[in-house]
Amino acid sequence: MKVTLQTLAEKSGFSITTVSRALAGYSDVNEQTRARIKALADELGYVPNQAARRLQSQQSNTIGLVIPLTDDFSDPFFMELLTGVGRQASTYGYDLLISAHPPGDEEMEAYQRLVSGSRVDGMVLARTHINDPRIAYLKDANHPFVVNGRANVDDFPFIDVDGFRSFHMLTEHFIDYGHRDIAYIGCPPDLGYAAARQHGYEASLTDHGIPINQDYIVEGDLTKPGGVAAAQRLLALNQRPSAIIAGNDLMALGAMQVCRQQGLTVGEDIAVAGFDDIPLSSHADPPLTTVRQPIREIGYQLVDMLITLIRGDMLDESQRLIEPTLIIRASSGKPLN
Amino acid sequence: MKVTLQTLAEKSGFSITTVSRALAGYSDVNEQTRARIKALADELGYVPNQAARRLQSQQSNTIGLVIPLTDDFSDPFFMELLTGVGRQASTYGYDLLISAHPPGDEEMEAYQRLVSGSRVDGMVLARTHINDPRIAYLKDANHPFVVNGRANVDDFPFIDVDGFRSFHMLTEHFIDYGHRDIAYIGCPPDLGYAAARQHGYEASLTDHGIPINQDYIVEGDLTKPGGVAAAQRLLALNQRPSAIIAGNDLMALGAMQVCRQQGLTVGEDIAVAGFDDIPLSSHADPPLTTVRQPIREIGYQLVDMLITLIRGDMLDESQRLIEPTLIIRASSGKPLN
DNA sequence: AAAGTTATCCAAAACGTTTTGGATATTAAA
DNA sequence: TTTAATATCCAAAACGTTTTGGATAACTTT
Numbered sequence: 001m002k003v004t005l006q007t008l009a010e011k012s013g014f015s016i017t018t019v020s021r022a023l024a025g026y027s028d029v030n031e032q033t034r035a036r037i038k039a040l041a042d043e044l045g046y047v048p049n050q051a052a053r054r055l056q057s058q059q060s061n062t063i064g065l066v067i068p069l070t071d072d073f074s075d076p077f078f079m080e081l082l083t084g085v086g087r088q089a090s091t092y093g094y095d096l097l098i099s100a101h102p103p104g105d106e107e108m109e110a111y112q113r114l115v116s117g118s119r120v121d122g123m124v125l126a127r128t129h130i131n132d133p134r135i136a137y138l139k140d141a142n143h144p145f146v147v148n149g150r151a152n153v154d155d156f157p158f159i160d161v162d163g164f165r166s167f168h169m170l171t172e173h174f175i176d177y178g179h180r181d182i183a184y185i186g187c188p189p190d191l192g193y194a195a196a197r198q199h200g201y202e203a204s205l206t207d208h209g210i211p212i213n214q215d216y217i218v219e220g221d222l223t224k225p226g227g228v229a230a231a232q233r234l235l236a237l238n239q240r241p242s243a244i245i246a247g248n249d250l251m252a253l254g255a256m257q258v259c260r261q262q263g264l265t266v267g268e269d270i271a272v273a274g275f276d277d278i279p280l281s282s283h284a285d286p287p288l289t290t291v292r293q294p295i296r297e298i299g300y301q302l303v304d305m306l307i308t309l310i311r312g313d314m315l316d317e318s319q320r321l322i323e324p325t326l327i328i329r330a331s332s333g334k335p336l337n
Numbered sequence: 338m339k340v341t342l343q344t345l346a347e348k349s350g351f352s353i354t355t356v357s358r359a360l361a362g363y364s365d366v367n368e369q370t371r372a373r374i375k376a377l378a379d380e381l382g383y384v385p386n387q388a389a390r391r392l393q394s395q396q397s398n399t400i401g402l403v404i405p406l407t408d409d410f411s412d413p414f415f416m417e418l419l420t421g422v423g424r425q426a427s428t429y430g431y432d433l434l435i436s437a438h439p440p441g442d443e444e445m446e447a448y449q450r451l452v453s454g455s456r457v458d459g460m461v462l463a464r465t466h467i468n469d470p471r472i473a474y475l476k477d478a479n480h481p482f483v484v485n486g487r488a489n490v491d492d493f494p495f496i497d498v499d500g501f502r503s504f505h506m507l508t509e510h511f512i513d514y515g516h517r518d519i520a521y522i523g524c525p526p527d528l529g530y531a532a533a534r535q536h537g538y539e540a541s542l543t544d545h546g547i548p549i550n551q552d553y554i555v556e557g558d559l560t561k562p563g564g565v566a567a568a569q570r571l572l573a574l575n576q577r578p579s580a581i582i583a584g585n586d587l588m589a590l591g592a593m594q595v596c597r598q599q600g601l602t603v604g605e606d607i608a609v610a611g612f613d614d615i616p617l618s619s620h621a622d623p624p625l626t627t628v629r630q631p632i633r634e635i636g637y638q639l640v641d642m643l644i645t646l647i648r649g650d651m652l653d654e655s656q657r658l659i660e661p662t663l664i665i666r667a668s669s670g671k672p673l674n
Numbered sequence: 675a676a677a678g679t680t681a682t683c684c685a686a687a688a689c690g691t692t693t694t695g696g697a698t699a700t701t702a703a704a
Numbered sequence: 705t706t707t708a709a710t711a712t713c714c715a716a717a718a719c720g721t722t723t724t725g726g727a728t729a730a731c732t733t734t
Contacts, residue, residue: 047453052720054388079416086437100423389690
């Protein structure tokens with residue numbers, strides 16, 4: 001028993017056109033008729049059919065987001081991002097379409113399905129790589145999209161937390177506490193943000209006249225075991241670092257674990273910091289110093305940008321760097337005297 | 338520059354009907370023409386317009402999921418569920434529509450938008466309450482839906498981890514380790530699963546002839562501070578419990594914190610267990626004994642059920658209880674001698 | 675009074691698909 | 705040779721909107 005414009009037209013005695021225009025608020029319909037039609041629509045519970053609308057308007061009023069599927073527990077980062085994106089989308093009257101796929105070919109197919117099937121008007125991307133094929137595809141298809149995170153090129157709209165600033169801040173923090181032997185567990189170099197982060201770390205050292213010690217720079221893979229392996233190498237050095245900055249919290253937690261195993265008390269004998277502020281970090285023992293990126297807020301802003309693009313308007317700034325927040329916890333220890 | 342059936346018809350010299358039927362695999366089109374048309378479609382990159390399809394077929398090929406928005410960090414549970422649901426949906430060729438809203442009126446509106454706007458063919462619900470208005474609405478609208486978790490009534494399709502079994506198992510586990518003074522921090526009673534869980538706990542005690550001590554049963558609110566408050570009450574008792582079972586991991590972690598503050602070593606002086614197996618639990622100190630529910634798997638099965646309903650087929654079993662997994666970690670301590 | 679405005683309405687087209695109900699030509703059966 | 709069956713095709717309708725391009729009547733202005 002579904003109610004369409006047709007139904008309303010018959011019951012009200014007006015034409016489909018008038019009903020449609022009355023409901024849409026056009027000025028060429030008598031206020032009295034409009035009131036009558038609106039009342040009738042309410043009474044019968046009229047809800048416009050989306051498919052018909054989309055067919056006619058040639059847009060889906062939907063934005064898409066593909067989340068990469070991993071075997072282990074899903075990434076809280078994406079949940080936050082998704083929450084932000086979904087929330088903001090709905091304030092614009094847009095729906096959010098989700099697709100979960102293991103990275104690789106299947107993921108690319110998902111993008112194609114969403115984009116060329118015109119299921120979505122725009123896409124939100126996250127976790128970009130260098131030479132990301134998804135970006136290439138979307139640019140080529142000339143389909144609106146926004147990205148969280150940078151790649152090696154900058155000719156598309158993105159929002160990123162300032163990786164340089166973040167690691168500059170962390171390093172400053174430790175230098176401020178009197179450390180000079182500060183190690184860095186980096187990110188896989190094919191990740192868009194890897195370089196900026198390392199530069200932030202190095203720049204801070206250089207600012208303070210501390211030479212960059214290549215032994216103190218090791219690469220990690222963003223997992224906890226990766227952090228363990230990296231920290232083991234660092235602690236085996238002749239002169240071990242007095243502070244470790246990891247490219248994310250998971251690796252930092254791995255590093256903390258190694259420290260404990262080797263009899264070092266984190267926050268006293270050695271300082272450790274991470275990046276992300278995952279929920280685990282505040283509950284760790286000791287709680288982990290880290291940098292927080294306002295993921296949900298980023299989600300909001302991504303949608304703002306995307307909708308602007310979808311509407312064909314110009315973006316006032318198509319690249320935004322977000323200021324991160326330093327969160328100092330017990331893993332920093334006390335300033336050395 | 339979009340390619341429609343019209344385009345293919347003109348270029349191939351056949352009618353729109355024939356092109357459509359050729360592509361759809363109908364037998365009333367010559368194999369040779371079919372081949373020609375298919376080749377042409379490939380060449381021009383034809384992708385059927387979803388909106389038109391949906392309008393014609395009167396279904397959206399989409400399922401919906403509303404996630405409740407909270408102020409703090411998003412719930413990993415929903416991320417897992419969403420991953421499972423999204424994955425399975427795509428194997429059926431269905432899309433997944435997400436809506437994020439703070440619980441309450443706005444949430445209900447989201448359901449209405451999705452359902453009566455026929456944006457989705459079916460809904461997946463989670464975290465149900467007693468007398469859940471969403472269930473009432475969906476039943477009333479006669480719209481296909483499946484639920485993760487039970488409410489007080491059973492006249493709708495759901496999948497739930499067996500709460501009775503879970504807490505029975507946990508209690509058995511502690512009794513097995515020699516405990517008799519086992520406390521229970523419960524869930525808010527308006528949650529659908531609260532009763533079953535407490536029954537599981539009580540039944541296990543009764544099975545072993547241990548009287549149920551009402552002082553050992555306190556209500557929690559599923560948050561960590563709630564666990565703290567509950568544990569403080571328990572530890573203030575004349576005869577404090579030797580083991581605490583909490584209704585979820587978060588409360589268990591809160592309880593562990595209280596124990597530590599009062600000089601008790603969890604895993605030696607007192608045993609603690611939770612439910613959920615959130616990522617935090619395995620990293621806690623000591624790691625927390627808990628019960629895991631296979632959330633992603635539940636997501637798969639929910640979609641199976643939902644699609645069956647959407648197709649109008651009968652469900653062979655419209656209520657499923659899933660067997661939980663007991664995960665014993667150091668917070669259980671050693672068997673008392 | 676004629677011409678121009680304004681307010682209010684609507685028929686028909688368009689969006690791109692699928693389905694219905696034949697039409698036509700070809701082949702097989704009577 | 706006539707009739708029945710089969711293979712292959714297609715025009716038109718339908719799905720529910722929005723938009724286009726007027727039509728009509730009622731006022732206003734010259």
